Amino acid sequence: MNDLHDGQFNFEPLGSGFDASDWELDSLLADALRDGFIVPAGLPDRVFYASASLLPVRAIDPPLKLVGTSRERIVVRRRLVSRIAMAASVALAGAIGLKVCMPTAAGTQVAASDADWAVFEELDASYGSVSQLFETEGMTLDDVTSELTMLVRASESEL
Amino acid sequence: MTDQPTKDELRTLLRAASTGDQNAWRQIVHAYTPRVFSLIRSHCGDADLSEEITQSTFCTIAVKIGQYDELGKFEQWLFRIAMNRLRDEMRRRKRQANPVEHDTLTALIGAGKRSDNDDSDVDPVLRQALREAMQQLSDADQQIIYLRHCAELSFKRIAETLEQPLGTVLARQHRALKKLRELLERHEQDPPEQ
Numbered sequence: 001m002n003d004l005h006d007g008q009f010n011f012e013p014l015g016s017g018f019d020a021s022d023w024e025l026d027s028l029l030a031d032a033l034r035d036g037f038i039v040p041a042g043l044p045d046r047v048f049y050a051s052a053s054l055l056p057v058r059a060i061d062p063p064l065k066l067v068g069t070s071r072e073r074i075v076v077r078r079r080l081v082s083r084i085a086m087a088a089s090v091a092l093a094g095a096i097g098l099k100v101c102m103p104t105a106a107g108t109q110v111a112a113s114d115a116d117w118a119v120f121e122e123l124d125a126s127y128g129s130v131s132q133l134f135e136t137e138g139m140t141l142d143d144v145t146s147e148l149t150m151l152v153r154a155s156e157s158e159l
Numbered sequence: 160m161t162d163q164p165t166k167d168e169l170r171t172l173l174r175a176a177s178t179g180d181q182n183a184w185r186q187i188v189h190a191y192t193p194r195v196f197s198l199i200r201s202h203c204g205d206a207d208l209s210e211e212i213t214q215s216t217f218c219t220i221a222v223k224i225g226q227y228d229e230l231g232k233f234e235q236w237l238f239r240i241a242m243n244r245l246r247d248e249m250r251r252r253k254r255q256a257n258p259v260e261h262d263t264l265t266a267l268i269g270a271g272k273r274s275d276n277d278d279s280d281v282d283p284v285l286r287q288a289l290r291e292a293m294q295q296l297s298d299a300d301q302q303i304i305y306l307r308h309c310a311e312l313s314f315k316r317i318a319e320t321l322e323q324p325l326g327t328v329l330a331r332q333h334r335a336l337k338k339l340r341e342l343l344e345r346h347e348q349d350p351p352e353q
Contacts, residue, residue, distance in 0.1 A: 022336045025336050025339060025340055026336065028285075029289065029304060029308055029339075032285070032286045032289045032290070033308045039193045039196050040210060043193075043213070044188055044193070046210075047192050047213060048185050048189070050214050050217070050218060051184070051188065051214070051218045052181050052185070052221070054221035054222045055176060055180075055181065055221050055224065055225075056177060056178065056224065057179055
């Protein structure tokens with residue numbers, strides 16, 4: 001983006017109740033005030049550097065440290081993957097107003113049980129808003145599923 | 160005009176910035192700094208002060224963005240903070256300043272608002288006359304014209320920013336144009352001595 005405003009105006013035109021002489025004067029005002037649009041070079045960067053450190057601290061996912069044998073680690077990862085997949089499914093279903101479902105290994109869907117909701121809430125509490133995470137990253141359920149499938153395969157190849 | 164994010168893009172950027180995403184914040188700052196600066200600059204005529212207030216406005220937004228609830232009113236929020244900052248600063252300066260004759264003040268304002276753009280299509284005499292006429296409008300009427308032409312807000316957003324009914328804003332704009340026209344006609348009939 002340029003530092004200099006290029007002088008193109010973006011205001012809405014005068015509507016009804018204003019006559020031709022109003023439009024003419026309004027247009028003249030726009031031209032006359034145009035020179036106020038010259039912005040000092042580098043100002044947006046200076047503003048950014050002055051303010052960026054004041055932003056809220058970025059929410060960082062808690063680090064996952066897996067201990068134990070490789071088989072145990074895989075079990076933990078699979079549980080995690082399953083939970084994230086369910087959270088994504090719940091978030092997606094909620095977003096489009098469907099009955100909350102979760103994917104099963106066979107690819108069918110079943111209504112989420114109270115226990116599933118409890119897991120989702122637990123996840124939500126520990127990771128912030130999981131649904132927001134997926135929205136922010138622009139990921140769809142398919143993207144997530146694809147990522148998770150790769151993760152599971154990578155885990156299995158460790159055996 | 161500097162690239163402006165669409166409504167959806169802005170929503171995404173604000174959400175990301177509210178969780179500390181500096182890249183999103185940079186895009187917001189680059190998109191809105193020119194408009195905030197132009198609004199303040201056209202009001203006070205002082206480039207240094209305008210830069211200071213622009214910076215202060217974005218610092219306030221950065222601090223509060225975590226609590227901001229995006230309801231499609233970001234621009235109104237941003238420009239309201241900018242105008243409040245400007246008003247506070249002008250009050251502070253007024254308290255500290257020694258009394259100055261009105262003519263001297265008008266001349267100073269004129270000097271501060273000198274053209275930064277020699278390529279402007281408007282006749283310099285007419286432009287100067289228009290600026291002097293603008294100074295004779297009430298602060299409230301000037302504010303609407305600057306919000307419209309410098310901050311590029313729609314009348315609906317101006318109304319929301321100023322927390323006034325839309326009808327009041329439109330009536331003020333109409334009245335301001337009428338008064339400006341009268342002042343310009345008077346200027347044409349009886350131009351000031353050079």
